[in-house]
Amino acid sequence: MSLPRLKLRLTKSAELAIRKGHPWAFADRIKHQNRPGACGEMAVVYDAENKFLAVGLYDPQSPIALRVLHVGEPLTIDQPWWAAHLAATLARRAFGPETNGYRCINGESDGWPGLVLDRYASHFVLKLYSAAWLPWLTLLVDLIKEQLHPESLTLRLSRNAKTLASEKFSLTEGPLLGTPPTPVIFSENGLLFEADVIHGQKTGFFLDQRENRLRVSQLSSGRDVLNAFSFSGGFSLYAALGGAARVTDLDISPHALESAQRNFDLNRRQPRIANVQRQSICADAFQWMETGPRRMFDLIICDPPSLALREDQRANAIVSYQRLNAHALARLKRGGILVAASCSAHVTSEEFFTAVRRAVHQQGVRHQELWLTGHATDHPATIPEARYLKCIALQIA
Numbered sequence: 001m002s003l004p005r006l007k008l009r010l011t012k013s014a015e016l017a018i019r020k021g022h023p024w025a026f027a028d029r030i031k032h033q034n035r036p037g038a039c040g041e042m043a044v045v046y047d048a049e050n051k052f053l054a055v056g057l058y059d060p061q062s063p064i065a066l067r068v069l070h071v072g073e074p075l076t077i078d079q080p081w082w083a084a085h086l087a088a089t090l091a092r093r094a095f096g097p098e099t100n101g102y103r104c105i106n107g108e109s110d111g112w113p114g115l116v117l118d119r120y121a122s123h124f125v126l127k128l129y130s131a132a133w134l135p136w137l138t139l140l141v142d143l144i145k146e147q148l149h150p151e152s153l154t155l156r157l158s159r160n161a162k163t164l165a166s167e168k169f170s171l172t173e174g175p176l177l178g179t180p181p182t183p184v185i186f187s188e189n190g191l192l193f194e195a196d197v198i199h200g201q202k203t204g205f206f207l208d209q210r211e212n213r214l215r216v217s218q219l220s221s222g223r224d225v226l227n228a229f230s231f232s233g234g235f236s237l238y239a240a241l242g243g244a245a246r247v248t249d250l251d252i253s254p255h256a257l258e259s260a261q262r263n264f265d266l267n268r269r270q271p272r273i274a275n276v277q278r279q280s281i282c283a284d285a286f287q288w289m290e291t292g293p294r295r296m297f298d299l300i301i302c303d304p305p306s307l308a309l310r311e312d313q314r315a316n317a318i319v320s321y322q323r324l325n326a327h328a329l330a331r332l333k334r335g336g337i338l339v340a341a342s343c344s345a346h347v348t349s350e351e352f353f354t355a356v357r358r359a360v361h362q363q364g365v366r367h368q369e370l371w372l373t374g375h376a377t378d379h380p381a382t383i384p385e386a387r388y389l390k391c392i393a394l395q396i397a
Contacts, residue, residue: 006043006058007034008066015047018054018071022383023113025056025066036060039168040135042077056113057132061164067113067132079139085111086143093378101186101193102378103207104148109382117144118203120186120195122151125203126176131164134171141176152178154197174198185266189214191237192266194259201231209234209303211376212341212391216301217242219337219370219393223298226250228285228328233260235301235339236278241270244299246277252284286320289327300328301339306388308346317347318355326359329396337370337395345388349374352390366397 010018014029025045037043043058043066055077056068069077089110095102105117107129114130124144128134137155144153153176157165165171175198183194188210195204213234220242227236230249239247249260257280267273281288285304302325308317325340332338342352353372360367370393374381381387 004034006037006041008032008043008045008058009048010045012048015045015053018045018068021071023056023068023108023111024064025068027060027063027065030065038135039164040132057130057136059130059132062130062132062160064114064130067108067130069111069113082139082143083146086147090147092380095378098190099188099210101188101195101205101207102210103376104378106379106381107386109380109386115140116203118207119148120184120197120204122149123178123180123184123186123197124148124150124153125156125197126153127156127158127203128161128165129158131161131168134161134165134169137169137171137176145177150177152180154180156197156203189238191241191270193232193234193237193263194266206231206234208343208376208379208389209341209391210378212339212373213238215371215373215393216299216339219339220244220299223337224248224296224333225299225301226295226297226331227301228289229302229304230260231256233257233263235303236260237263237267237273239299239301240264240273240276240278241267243272244276246279248279248281248297250281250283250285250288252282254282257282286324289324289331295331296333297331297336298333299337299339300332301341302328303339303341303343303391306344307342308344311346314344314346314351317344318351321347321352321355322359322362325356326362329359329363329365332396334397335395337393339391339393341389341391343388345385349387349390353392356392356394360394360396363396367394368397369394 009032011029014025037058041058045054047053052074054068054071056066100121103118105112116127118125155176180197183196197204216235217238220239223244224246225239225244226248228250230251236247307320308314340356373391375389
């Protein structure tokens with residue numbers, strides 16, 4: 001005999017949050033449910049007047065017990081609904097032929113809470129941050145096959161989803177369709193990059209900085225550029241494309257610097273990239289910026305990894321951002337430009353921008369802010385928890 005539909009009732013505050021568009025219901029906000037639920041089961045939320053409020057995926061082993069798919073009038077979540085939902089998400093992406101690396105689905109902000117889908121040419125990466133999606137994997141693969149026709153599709157899992165995938169669903173990370181090359185080569189604004197879609201950070205590349213990289217190219221003509229925390233050299237390549245006289249990659253990882261070299265080699269057909277003077281420095285960027293050789297630069301990009309992985313690290317991260325960017329400013333020539341970025345979700349945009357401005361005040365220099373940016377167009381952020389990326393560019397007098 002089939003079980004009755006899983007029904008949830010929430011606290012007043014949680015109900016209000018969902019009405020306003022927040023896509024989560026936490027386990028400690030569930031006042032009542034008619035029975036225990038299984039991971040990935042479709043659950044219906046009823047309001048205080050016993051009227052339909054929302055429907056979503058249930059996860060009994062996560063603090064986020066419900067990930068909302070639809071709010072409002074009752075409807076049936078069936079295969080046609082999923083197909084239309086994916087088609088509408090993909091229709092919001094608009095890139096020309098020179099860019100075939102971008103995010104197709106950005107989780108909660110695209111109506112797919114806990115799920116990310118990235119494209120690298122004809123190869124795709126599906127990353128699941130919630131085990132609630134695991135029972136739906138066959139449907140997801142079919143949808144992606146029908147609408148995107150991938151040459152390969154690779155599954156990546158967050159740490160918590162990885163454990164449950166192995167224990168409860170006998171699933172591991174790796175190719176779901178086809179076999180991706182190592183590495184995958186894709187195009188971004190006409191530049192070629194490599195991505196390790198199976199083992200690389202994120203889903204293989206930092207797609208979210210695409211628009212800021214393009215902005216850097218427009219600031220680089222004739223400049224001596226330092227790319228601190230350079231990773232695979234994305235900002236450096238754009239600086240060279242923009243006419244930089246010299247680029248220096250600074251990173252603690254020799255593997256990252258080797259990847260940057262390969263990305264430069266992929267783009268030797270571009271005269272400015274082929275002719276730019278280039279140096280790599282393998283060192284701790286924090287230490288080098290503070291105590292390394294006193295070289296001066298015309299343009300410094302300072303884009304460290306997240307400095308606050310948890311809320312209790314936020315205060316120290318803000319101090320670290322101020323200190324790091326103060327050292328960067330001290331290495332700028334007159335008229336030099338600092339491009340400072342943060343990917344720490346626990347540090348707000350205002351907190352980060354204030355930290356950089358305090359660094360400018362600390363150095364006692366006059367400056368002009370050139371731009372402030374947030375998320376790239378294919379990385380929309382519609383809830384506070386999704387807002388992690390921020391970047392400021394300023395020029396000192």
